[in-house]
Amino acid sequence: MLVSAKDMLEKARDGKYAVGQFNINNLEWTKAVLQTAEELKSPVILGVSEGAGKYMTGYKTVAAMVKAMIEELKITVPVALHLDHGSYDGCYKCMEAGFSSIMFDGSHYPIAENVEKTTELVKVCGEKGLSIEAEVGSIGGEEDGVVGMGECADPGECKQVADLGVTMLAAGIGNIHGKYPENWAGLSFDTLAAIKDQVGDMPLVLHGGTGIPEDQIKKAISLGVAKINVNTECQLSFADATRKYIEAGKDLEGKGFDPRKLLAPGTEAIKATVKEKMELFGSVGKA
Ligand code: G3H
Numbered sequence: 225m226l227v228s229a230k231d232m233l234e235k236a237r238d239g240k241y242a243v244g245q246f247n248i249n250n251l252e253w254t255k256a257v258l259q260t261a262e263e264l265k266s267p268v269i270l271g272v273s274e275g276a277g278k279y280m281t282g283y284k285t286v287a288a289m290v291k292a293m294i295e296e297l298k299i300t301v302p303v304a305l306h307l308d309h310g311s312y313d314g315c316y317k318c319m320e321a322g323f324s325s326i327m328f329d330g331s332h333y334p335i336a337e338n339v340e341k342t343t344e345l346v347k348v349c350g351e352k353g354l355s356i357e358a359e360v361g362s363i364g365g366e367e368d369g370v371v372g373m374g375e376c377a378d379p380g381e382c383k384q385v386a387d388l389g390v391t392m393l394a395a396g397i398g399n400i401h402g403k404y405p406e407n408w409a410g411l412s413f414d415t416l417a418a419i420k421d422q423v424g425d426m427p428l429v430l431h432g433g434t435g436i437p438e439d440q441i442k443k444a445i446s447l448g449v450a451k452i453n454v455n456t457e458c459q460l461s462f463a464d465a466t467r468k469y470i471e472a473g474k475d476l477e478g479k480g481f482d483p484r485k486l487l488a489p490g491t492e493a494i495k496a497t498v499k500e501k502m503e504l505f506g507s508v509g510k511a
């Protein structure tokens with residue numbers, strides 16, 4: 225069922241595990257994530273970047289596809305449909321289209337403007353029963369045109385934004401979108417602990433979940449992270465499995481060029497990645 229992310233994240237915070245947000249790009253992606261969540265009895269968040277929303281022809285198409293798929297695949301676990309790194313206008317479009325959760329990424333605004341816009345959106349989401357994620361500091365690297373410098377969040381600013389009544393807070397702690405460079409210094413646990421100190425019970429969000437070593441994921445969860453976003457890793461798994469299929473010439477054998485066959489190995493690879501992450505995050509059996 226399609227729900228706000230509030231309950232699932234509060235349960236995750238209290239149970240010391242994290243719910244995965246897996247970004248979707250098309251029908252195969254959505255089906256793979258939903259089926260894996262159901263199979264593992266895990267709550268799940270489907271993330272939609274503005275770029276992916278556009279690619280799938282628009283937020284209304286995405287919402288209609290997700291709702292119909294939940295019904296026809298008989299998905300019983302809690303599913304949140306969440307705008308990822310949304311602009312102010314994008315947030316309103318997703319609310320109108322029927323998303324159950326939004327992220328307003330005001331991290332590139334001066335803090336006063338981030339606070340002002342987040343305040344307004346918190347009010348509207350509250351009226352509609354939707355969950356809302358805000359961001360302070362920035363996530364390094366680039367995702368679908370969203371570029372961040374990667375500066376760690378200021379714990380005082382985190383408190384300022386958390387106090388607005390957001391459902392969850394994303395804070396830059398040295399995390400990066402995409403693959404981590406060899407010389408990456410790792411997550412800043414001092415920053416995370418200082419933020420946790422300021423924001424208390426607020427469920428924290430860790431972006432850039434691709435390639436973070438297991439021990440760092442577990443430590444982050446122990447310090448209040450209740451949602452972890454994964455995007456690139458599913459894309460890499462999909463591309464790798466698809467490449468192997470084509471390089472083995474399987475697209476040329478029989479009806480191997482049929483898109484239902486051609487896309488199957490990549491879809492299975494997404495499922496395997498989602499399963500691995502749900503097991504690592506501890507959300508299996510928590511639906
Ligand atoms: O917002 C989505 C993410 O933060 C995903 O990051 O592509 O590095 O896994 P990633």
Ligand code: ZN
Binds near residue numbers: 367
């Ligand atoms: Zn992100």
